[in-house]
Amino acid sequence: MNEKVDTKARILDAAEKLFGERGFESTSLRDITAEAQVNLAAVNYHFQSKDSLIDAVVARRIEPINRLRLGMLDAAGPNPTLEQILRAFLLPVLELKRDAVMPLLGRTLSDPHQFVEKVYKKHLLAISERIHRELAKALPGLPVAELRWRLYFAAGVMTYILSWSKVLPDISGGLCDPSDRQALIDRVIDFLAAGFRAPVNEPAFERVLLEKEG
Amino acid sequence: MNEKVDTKARILDAAEKLFGERGFESTSLRDITAEAQVNLAAVNYHFQSKDSLIDAVVARRIEPINRLRLGMLDAAGPNPTLEQILRAFLLPVLELKRDAVMPLLGRTLSDPHQFVEKVYKKHLLAISERIHRELAKALPGLPVAELRWRLYFAAGVMTYILSWSKVLPDISGGLCDPSDRQALIDRVIDFLAAGFRAPVNEPAFERVLLEKEG
DNA sequence: GTCTATAGGTTGATAGAC
DNA sequence: GTCTATCAACCTATAGAC
Numbered sequence: 001m002n003e004k005v006d007t008k009a010r011i012l013d014a015a016e017k018l019f020g021e022r023g024f025e026s027t028s029l030r031d032i033t034a035e036a037q038v039n040l041a042a043v044n045y046h047f048q049s050k051d052s053l054i055d056a057v058v059a060r061r062i063e064p065i066n067r068l069r070l071g072m073l074d075a076a077g078p079n080p081t082l083e084q085i086l087r088a089f090l091l092p093v094l095e096l097k098r099d100a101v102m103p104l105l106g107r108t109l110s111d112p113h114q115f116v117e118k119v120y121k122k123h124l125l126a127i128s129e130r131i132h133r134e135l136a137k138a139l140p141g142l143p144v145a146e147l148r149w150r151l152y153f154a155a156g157v158m159t160y161i162l163s164w165s166k167v168l169p170d171i172s173g174g175l176c177d178p179s180d181r182q183a184l185i186d187r188v189i190d191f192l193a194a195g196f197r198a199p200v201n202e203p204a205f206e207r208v209l210l211e212k213e214g
Numbered sequence: 215m216n217e218k219v220d221t222k223a224r225i226l227d228a229a230e231k232l233f234g235e236r237g238f239e240s241t242s243l244r245d246i247t248a249e250a251q252v253n254l255a256a257v258n259y260h261f262q263s264k265d266s267l268i269d270a271v272v273a274r275r276i277e278p279i280n281r282l283r284l285g286m287l288d289a290a291g292p293n294p295t296l297e298q299i300l301r302a303f304l305l306p307v308l309e310l311k312r313d314a315v316m317p318l319l320g321r322t323l324s325d326p327h328q329f330v331e332k333v334y335k336k337h338l339l340a341i342s343e344r345i346h347r348e349l350a351k352a353l354p355g356l357p358v359a360e361l362r363w364r365l366y367f368a369a370g371v372m373t374y375i376l377s378w379s380k381v382l383p384d385i386s387g388g389l390c391d392p393s394d395r396q397a398l399i400d401r402v403i404d405f406l407a408a409g410f411r412a413p414v415n416e417p418a419f420e421r422v423l424l425e426k427e428g
Numbered sequence: 429g430t431c432t433a434t435a436g437g438t439t440g441a442t443a444g445a446c
Numbered sequence: 447g448t449c450t451a452t453c454a455a456c457c458t459a460t461a462g463a464c
Binding site for chain 2: 144152156158160167168172175186187194195201
């Protein structure tokens with residue numbers, strides 16, 4: 001509890017911005033305190049270490065997204081359609097208001113280093129299982145391995161949009177503008193829904209069955 | 215020209231491995247020379263700087279992939295099918311033999327920092343334009359902005375597979391095994407081809423037309 | 429809670445002997 | 447071409463005054 005414009009929040013905001021722009025390793029605590037206009041030692045006072053700061057920055061954004069996702073799934077009733085599930089998965093991420101959040105999440109979901117333990121198992125495993133279960137109900141004919149693969153493909157599309165949202169208009173010659181969030185969400189859902197509904201190819205399907213039998 | 219097992223190549227191999235495992239920033243030149251069992255100063259002798267080393271490591275893998283892609287497109291004749299185009303795009307990347315290359319390319323294609331200039335415009339712009347042109351021929355009814363978006367979605371799926379290939383069996387409980395390359399390639403192509411062929415949603419389509427008119 | 433000062437370690441790069 | 451030795455710059459983290 002402090003009179004000044006909360007130092008702790010200023011650090012989180014600055015760290016979020018710079019982590020997203022330059023990556024976690026390339027951003028020093030000095031970069032962050034300079035951006036936030038606070039003293040260097042304030043980081044280690046409010047957070048214990050750079051690693052804990054990264055945890056706090058990531059958790060602050062991922063947890064509300066997951067609550068929104070669960071809320072949308074619950075609101076869709078016991079048997080949501082494929083489109084409803086995909087919307088619950090994507091909309092809370094692709095509708096984010098603050099410009100700094102999408103690059104941050106892009107970095108977070110792209111870095112395989114220790115994020116399997118620190119991000120996936122901590123923040124994404126539960127929601128991933130829930131979405132997998134809903135998808136299995138909505139697509140009863142799809143083999144479970146195929147479903148799992150396609151969910152990863154969908155996560156890949158989402159992550160790529162997050163990572164490149166800032167530069168996409170530039171490298172597409174203005175053709176792709178992610179700022180119209182609703183249009184983008186509709187586009188992605190149409191694309192992914194068609195992919196999820198694609199017929200399962202015979203050779204690949206047979207190979208899965210053979211693998212199961214040994 | 216040297217008698218010993220080429221120091222320069224040893225550095226490239228070690229750098230490729232460690233860059234892929236830990237990322238470019240997290241890997242020091244000392245890490246690389248220790249892994250390669252060469253002297254620290256050898257890096258600055260054979261390559262001028264860490265940045266140039268990164269360039270060399272990336273270029274060594276991307277350029278042959280692009281040549282393979284162009285060869286497959288040329289071999290498919292003047293009007294390749296959607297599946298042929300996707301196969302030319304994906305197979306040279308997903309069929310890579312050396313384990314270290316996929317994580318390296320995953321890092322390379324995920325890091326937005328300065329890679330728009332150093333990787334995209336240098337190594338990916340030309341092949342991206344060629345694939346875009348072939349896709350436009352194969353899908354004549356699709357608006358150009360929609361096509362561009364869907365090509366980015368496809369790149370996102372490919373990049374995600376590269377980034378997570380090492381941990382995918384672990385976090386999927388063994389359901390997803392990227393080691394069967396041919397099955398994976400078939401899976402991805404089926405998924406993406408269906409996405410590319412998805413009907414264009416009216417609202418999104420109209421919005422694009424309205425934007426063009428101002 | 430906020431600051432200065434600094435410890436203690438790592439980094440990329442190079443000079444110069446062999 | 448390969449090595450040792452070293453520099454100057456940077457890093458995270460902390461101790462201690464206010």
